[in-house]
Amino acid sequence: MGTPLGDFVRAKRDSIQPESFGLPDRGRRRSPGLRRSDLAARARISVEYLTRIEQGRDRNPSPAVVNALADALSLDAAERDHLRYLVKMTNGACGGRRRPEPPSREVRPTVLETVRLLEPAVAYVTNRLGDVLAHTSGFELVMRGSGLLETREPNLTRYVFTDPRARTFFADWEQVADEQAFDLWFGPSTETSEWFKAALAPLAGQEFTGRLDRHLPPSQVPLRLDHPTAHELRWQRERLELPRTDAQALVVLLPADETTARAVERLRRQPGGGLRAIG
Known part of the structure; x- marks a missing residue:
């Protein structure tokens, strides 16, 4: 074996x-x-x-x-x-079968203030399991209509593998699916990641389980979104790992071309909310 x-x-x-x-x-x-x-x-x-x-x-x-x-x-x-x-x-340094404590969904006040200062940029706080813990109004505008933020505790990994809308929203769905599955190797703890994978596998099926043992990091490419009203949006991603947290990171999406920048400006003219922390 x-x-x-x-x-x-x-x-x-x-x-x-x-x-x-x-x-x-x-x-x-x-x-x-x-x-x-x-x-x-x-x-x-x-x-x-x-x-x-x-x-x-x-x-x-x-x-x-x-x-x-x-x-x-x-x-x-x-x-x-x-x-x-x-x-x-x-070598067995990380083991355990008992359901672990879920990672904290609390985002430090200083991180929330940092996100607030990024407005109206497209940014969000996540962890390696894919939980969306806080986000700017710009992120909400871009994700509007995708279905990602419709649940009480949105999770990007669960959305990618279980919501049919994700396959349309992410123009390069295979790439995003590879990234989310690979991120689980770096979860808040091995026990937490293993529990999350075991819980998601029956819902997500082979598209998810077939990716769990791929150990080569996916290539880094621009993120392409097939937005329901703004059409194709292309983003460069900056991921800033946050110290002393449950594998949390601040992710900022930057327009990769002028077409995307102009489309986002049009979206911003629509009514939208401010910073949202999801407890």
Whole structure:
């Protein structure tokens, strides 16, 4: 039986073309990507040891081996953080089957004031589970008609996978679905994320469960919204992680082109509310 750590290393190895590392093309293979022997050589570990890691038979590699694998796979900063998280989860540092305490929905007053100062920008506070905890009136304007904010405690992940309107609203639904599923690896705690995934899986089905074991971070691309009245809106996203919170972050959506900027100005002429914190 594999482990998240082994699955990640194998998936990353399979995604790398040998030529990108200056290795010769050795002809057709049964599996794509970098050979296990080539990765082991780059990491200066034995092929047997690498096999044990990938197959889940070694669950606690040393920090030196983890760093060597990260270097050998040319991981970026986000992928290195994810690799270290998977090591902790695989070796049993995070476990538990009992339903955990839900993450706090409280947003610090200073964060709420920061969001208020961002008006009339499009911004919201969320956590890695996808809870929408506070937002500007600009965010409410952009999301109006999508269905996301119609529930008492809106959750972007649940909306993406269970509300049919999401597939129309998000022009690149597959990309957004990949992002939301991947974010669950970094939830407030492993126990909380596992509970959330178990609760959502029966409702969301295979589109959700099929993404849970994908360990490669999705590529970062502009967010495209097919707005019901403003048509296509394109956004660049800035995500600011908030310290000392339950994996909360402040996300700001910035118009990616003039068409989007003009469309948002038209939306702002409509009646709208101010900052809203969702308890």
